[in-house]
Amino acid sequence: MTEKSCGVLDEEEFYKCCRLLLQQSEQLRDGWSWEAVQGSEGYLKKTALRPVPAPQREEESGSHPQMHSTCNPSPQPPQEEQPVCVASSDPSSSSDELEDEDDNSCWVAENIGLMFQFEYHILYSCSYAVPVLYFRAFTLEGRSLTLGEVWSCVHPNFRICLQSCPLNAISQQEHPLLGQPFFVFHPCRTEDFMKPMLQAAQDQHRTVNYVLSWLSVVGPVVGLDVSLNYSLERLPGAPPCSPRQH
Amino acid sequence: MADDKDVLRDVWFGRIPTCFTLNPDEITEREAEPYYLLLPRVSYLPLVTDKVKKHFHKVMKAEDVEEMWFEYEGTPLKWHYPIGVLFDLHASNTVLPWSITVHFKSFPDRDLLHCPSNSIIEAHFMSSIKEADALKHKSQVVNDMQKKDHKQLWMGLQNDKFDQFWAMNRKLMEYPTEEGGFRYIPFRIYQALSERLFIQKLFRPVSPEGNTHTLGDLLKEMYPDALTNDGEQKRYQVLIHGIEPLLETPLQWLSEHLSHPDNFLHICAIPVPTD
Numbered sequence A: 001m002t003e004k005s006c007g008v009l010d011e012e013e014f015y016k017c018c019r020l021l022l023q024q025s026e027q028l029r030d031g032w033s034w035e036a037v038q039g040s041e042g043y044l045k046k047t048a049l050r051p052v053p054a055p056q057r058e059e060e061s062g063s064h065p066q067m068h069s070t071c072n073p074s075p076q077p078p079q080e081e082q083p084v085c086v087a088s089s090d091p092s093s094s095s096d097e098l099e100d101e102d103d104n105s106c107w108v109a110e111n112i113g114l115m116f117q118f119e120y121h122i123l124y125s126c127s128y129a130v131p132v133l134y135f136r137a138f139t140l141e142g143r144s145l146t147l148g149e150v151w152s153c154v155h156p157n158f159r160i161c162l163q164s165c166p167l168n169a170i171s172q173q174e175h176p177l178l179g180q181p182f183f184v185f186h187p188c189r190t191e192d193f194m195k196p197m198l199q200a201a202q203d204q205h206r207t208v209n210y211v212l213s214w215l216s217v218v219g220p221v222v223g224l225d226v227s228l229n230y231s232l233e234r235l236p237g238a239p240p241c242s243p244r245q246h
Numbered sequence B: 001m002a003d004d005k006d007v008l009r010d011v012w013f014g015r016i017p018t019c020f021t022l023n024p025d026e027i028t029e030r031e032a033e034p035y036y037l038l039l040p041r042v043s044y045l046p047l048v049t050d051k052v053k054k055h056f057h058k059v060m061k062a063e064d065v066e067e068m069w070f071e072y073e074g075t076p077l078k079w080h081y082p083i084g085v086l087f088d089l090h091a092s093n094t095v096l097p098w099s100i101t102v103h104f105k106s107f108p109d110r111d112l113l114h115c116p117s118n119s120i121i122e123a124h125f126m127s128s129i130k131e132a133d134a135l136k137h138k139s140q141v142v143n144d145m146q147k148k149d150h151k152q153l154w155m156g157l158q159n160d161k162f163d164q165f166w167a168m169n170r171k172l173m174e175y176p177t178e179e180g181g182f183r184y185i186p187f188r189i190y191q192a193l194s195e196r197l198f199i200q201k202l203f204r205p206v207s208p209e210g211n212t213h214t215l216g217d218l219l220k221e222m223y224p225d226a227l228t229n230d231g232e233q234k235r236y237q238v239l240i241h242g243i244e245p246l247l248e249t250p251l252q253w254l255s256e257h258l259s260h261p262d263n264f265l266h267i268c269a270i271p272v273p274t275d
Helices: A011-028 A054-060 A147-152 A157-165 A185-204 A209-220 B004-010 B050-057 B083-091 B118-137 B139-142 B147-158 B162-172 B215-222 B251-257
Strands: A033-036 A041-051 A067-068 A109-111 A115-123 A130-139 A171-175 A181-185 B015-022 B035-038 B070-072 B098-103 B186-192 B236-239 B265-271
Touching: A011 A033, A011 A041, A011 A115, A011 A209, A041 A147, A130 A185, A130 A209, A147 B118, A157 A209, A171 A209, A171 B118, A181 A209, A181 B083, A185 A209, A185 B118, A185 B139, B004 B251, B015 B050, B015 B083, B035 B050, B070 B083, B083 B265, B118 B162, B139 B162, B147 B162, B186 B215, B215 B251, B251 B265
Parallel strands: B015 B098, B186 B265
Antiparallel strands: A033 A041, A041 A115, A067 A109, A115 A130, A130 A181, A171 A181, B015 B035, B070 B098, B236 B265
């Protein structure tokens, strides 16, 4: 039995999972990179543009029309009353930071001022022995979003159940490597929800990348979707995406 | 161990004489007098500075007042670090009272966490206690506590009630005798003048061979530069609550007696003053 089957991950395995995720990301070109901080430590980083949720549109609007932009292809789209879906055959509709892997649809943000820039970091918490998602967000003018604005970007279905937690699931905290304010998904429940997932994988003799599986659970809450390609395609030449079982 | 109980009291009631001065760029209707306070080392700035806020609000127009924040010699002070840690890190070896500048404008939101209410401090405090207990007892003690027990820890800190706090906190300090200490010691080593914020890793109170780990053992592994080698001049002071504990002190004892109420042992490595 590895430690994984109890829902946690040791630091070395974390780095291994990150390396594998990066290899796949490179092939899928979805923008993850590794930021090294002093020696061996570091974190995975990705930035993405997300459309501003409807209630905030009036406040943030009033800038340059144009930009036919893609946005979240998630099953939990940002809460817009009347989202417009179009087929995204136009290759110019995706920017570098913004990858739309599901090619069937995309949202049209009619106005570039209606986008937020999100920056996601995946760090390791040695206290909880799990990965932790840190993120921050800015308007395109560079103003930091408040916690309230961040919550309004969370799909209502998630919001209701997460805000009722005794310890609010999202809070502002210091990034332990950068010392700057970030929002964070509190890691104290991570072990609990990872346990059954890892157990099932073990029972079926499937190998899983802990970081990837975990990200597919927490990411969508804050608009960070994990492409199905990570799981569907066994990329040629890529090693199996799992830390070794001891 | 009557003496050890005294240590807990001494730590809890540690105070720093502080002079708060309004940032000269703030718009006031008349001159703002400085405000003096004895700050509890184990508390958090926004929790004990209501009087400071009221004092300066009196000379300001409501429209000129935004979220209050503090600065010491150009450095914005992080409210989520215990006050004693901020002092040791930025102002030890300087003349008392500690001179803090108060701001009501231009909140540096790339440096500081917002603190709109005491519930944010409470959430931060409880999240530290939870993290510490994850290290000490795999979260078992904190998870077995009831909501009112968590509240008791917080109210104890908020209202400066030593007995109320410790009646509950002692549960977080227990461990099976046969193990000789916690699973891991919750600690952070802050380095003044370093790009790296702090060191926080896994470290056990007892070695695999059964030897007691000391403060010196921890530093040797985590931050050897802080130690003085034979024949070398001392370069760093290693401070906990403003004092330099002997490097031979067992880490488990330090964790039980010199931790902050957030259950972390906050250790500051400060360059020895040159002049």
